Amino acid sequence: MKLTELFDKGEFVITSEVGPVKGCLRSNEGGKLPQCAQEAEMVRGHIHAINVTDNQSAVMRLGSLAASVRLKERGFEPIYQMTCRDRNRIALQSDLLGACSLGIDNVLCLTGDYTSLGDHKSAKSVFDIDSVQLLKIAKGLNEGRDMMGNALTQSTNLALGAVVNPNFEPLDLQLLKMEKKIEAGAEFFQTQAVYDPAVFERMTKKTDKFGVPIQYGIVIVKSPQMGKFMNENVSGVNVPDWIIKEMGSVSKEDRKKKAVEITIRLIREIKPMAQGIHFMPLGWSDIVPDIVKATV
Template sequence: MSRLKEVLEAGVFAVTGEIGPPKGVTVGTALEEAEEMASHVVAINVTDLQSAVMRVSSLAMCKLLLERGIEPVLQLTCRDRNRLALQAELLGAAVFGIKNALLLTGDHMVLGDHPEARPVFDLDSVQLLKAASELKAGRDLSGHELDGTPDLFIGAVATPEFEPLELHLIKMRKKVEAGAQFFQTQAVYDGDRFKQFADAVSGWGVPILAGIVLLKSAGMARYMNQNVAGVSVPQELIDEMAATPKEKRREKSAEIALRIVEQIRPYCAGVHIMPLGWADVAAEVAKQINQKTRQEVESRIQKLQSELDDLKARIPAHSASPDMLLQQEKLEKQIERLRALMPK
């Protein structure tokens, strides 16, 4: 089973990371970034030709992560493949032992380094989620039976600051109905707006991983405000980065990220950190987030242990009722599970 799925189902605050494959076959740097984050995150996303720039495939990098004992999240976009290739890629991922897939539309070709390429978009993100759900149910998108079914934890993307939010919620609901088991969001910088978004989806029963993009400079923040739909970096954060000397930017970036996480933590199931090359900063941010998570999990274990001790004290030495024995077993398994899922 996907460890990411286990962590989210157990209600343990999850932290995931991300790497971008290289443009070429020299994969060492990307793997080093993944290994730097690995001990502090539950899983690592591998982007799929991000920004429509030609790179090594997400599937290949996910396989390399698996070989190193790192749980990957395959990203798969609709832009470059028809429904045959998309389904084949998901089956191939399952054959390799990849357990997580984030399914998304993908940036248009005009944004990338091959603007003359022909986009496919045979399916949209909702239809791709439906196709993945069909594969998990043992049949392809045309209804033909599979010889063996994939075990995939499938996610979708969301944009908390999309305007109008009501329209975005309609598409998100369609994604849930199509089989989305978790959401990963676009970058979050405004805690109040994220709370509004989280309140709107709070009854859906689908965990949300809030996107945390590490700010590297004031210029980067201004660029995102002008060019990245659904992302809005508040002016006070831009001013904060502008006033920070270059040699202090990594420290300031981590500080801002942790501040945002603290604001939104009550309203999400975890965070997805996008390092943009700053894997060391992402690892430090994840490490500090996990310190609080360990405290939360320890508190839950203590409460369960107290219930277990009380139950054991009430169980008769002879002729214990089946219900009491079942309750004891349940509490013991819950404690064992939380200990196993506690972040390092």
């Protein structure tokens, strides 16, 4: 099912992210589910779709497409994330055809974290095309032609998603790119993690007129250390002091409870400005259902 169908119906769309395992999924290891499937099971019934990351942070793992297909087989609706870092325009188009052929309905087109941030720092970065161009190319495939104008025997039929970072300064530059993404073919957006409702509002005041649905993105802050780490090492994200303090004010055992509480608070404030939520739980998928129950 395409996410755009839900947005069109006025649904408040909930998605959650899983990162594929660093390994393959050939044997089922005595019935034990791989981590990404376990996390998907934790949110089953509480979300509309699951984002499957593409070698996130430039760390080599199972590919997003393979993991997306496996999740689809288990009854989940995957959003296949595709970055421009590792494949040229031939491979990207080919994988989009492959994704559609394998039953994928949703793709999220991103630039991708830079190679040197990951675990194969000496790899050659590709970045043959950028995310705006990828969206335009994917739209073309939906319309039955490749980027060179050659006809396809069968068109793709993919809902095209994109990302925007409301924290970006200057915001107008980020929104200029967002508008280009919309013109290129983006049908829905997920945001980078935002922890300040005022930051989200600053964006939506300018983006409401764009007429595309935007899901509020949130990375669950699991500890005060993680909050500080994100501020120091994850560009484009600002975890405010109050979250770091509150996460530090409780014992380790109570952190999940605290994270639920903080996330609920943020979502309640931001929800009226968004058309959905995108969770990035980074291993804490088990708390997503409680947050969804309390907020949606």
